[in-house]
């Protein structure tokens with residue numbers, strides 16, 4: 001009975017975010033067409049059949065999200081862990097910022113930063129207004145709005161997509177623990193994953209780290225990101241939890257400040273579609289370097305053409321609406337091959353809703 005009620009609460013919670021997102025996007029599109037009729041976007045039509053397919057994919061994602069909590073991969077409380085206070089607080093800011101976003105969209109301007117932001121130390125490909133965001137990833141205001149924007153974009157499915165890294169990571173860490181403990185008599189009573197280290201590459205505002213904290217409290221967690229503002233935001237979020245604070249470091253995925261073979265597991269969520277192809281390869285090679293032999297890497301990113309050609313209109317429209325200059329190349333990139341070139345083996349993929357996952361192992 002309690003479970004039926006919790007499941008109902010979860011569905012109601014997800015449905016309310018979905019309806020709100022739909023209302024928000026419809027309102028902003030109509031306002032834009034009315035107030036800024038000069039903005040003409042070359043958008044492919046999304047047929048009702050395709051919308052139905054997307055709704056089914058989202059329902060499947062949520063069903064799996066519920067099931068994996070039910071079987072104990074993570075606590076059910078994670079399903080309701082939502083930054084509501086931030087949403088309420090920053091939704092008006094998001095609306096007030098919208099005219100600036102439209103200005104950039106109208107001019108096709110995607111490398112504009114306020115004067116007080118020093119972009120010189122960042123790689124060229126990063127000095128952009130990804131998603132046409134004001135100040136790209138380089139301001140506290142952008143960090144405050146980011147999660148809200150992502151949830152509205154994915155109809156409330158962003159966290160459910162992030163949570164799909166937890167089961168494969170858990171399997172990978174269990175395999176390491178089993179191999180280590182072997183037939184040792186002290187195996188019983190060991191705290192699962194204690195002393196194991198996991199890094200979230202491009203941790204952003206810390207949503208995935210927060211899930212890892214909740215699901216595997218004994219892990220030592222680390223987060224790396226290029227944006228100081230997003231790391232500040234992650235620090236705020238993660239400090240609220242009673243668990244140990246993950247070690248957050250500003251740095252580049254393609255030159256990580258960690259020694260070789262340091263981590264048992266790595267996760268990386270929604271980074272690769274924002275990198276040029278050669279940088280994707282460098283980041284994967286760095287992931288390989290810092291993973292211990294036998295360790296596991298779990299990547300979550302956008303769907304690709306090879307798996308879901310029927311969703312092509314979505315994949316074509318996304319970079320037009322959200323300034324994603326490397327996305328067109330990403331959706332045709334073979335990350336499996338890149339992982340193999342770096343040395344990873346036993347590589348598998350999964351697709352859920354509009355995201356794709358690669359699970360790769362460093363040979364023991």
Ligand SMILES: C[S@@+](CC[C@H](N)C(=O)[O-])C[C@H]1O[C@@H](n2cnc3c(N)ncnc32)[C@H](O)[C@@H]1O
Nearest residue numbers: 137202203204225226227230251252253269270
């Ligand atoms: C789309 S956001 C994803 C953030 C987070 N993983 C999530 O799930 O929301 C991309 C993140 O990657 C970071 N980033 C981009 N290029 C990077 C690089 N070369 N090295 C480290 N972080 C990078 C950005 O600062 C941003 O926080």
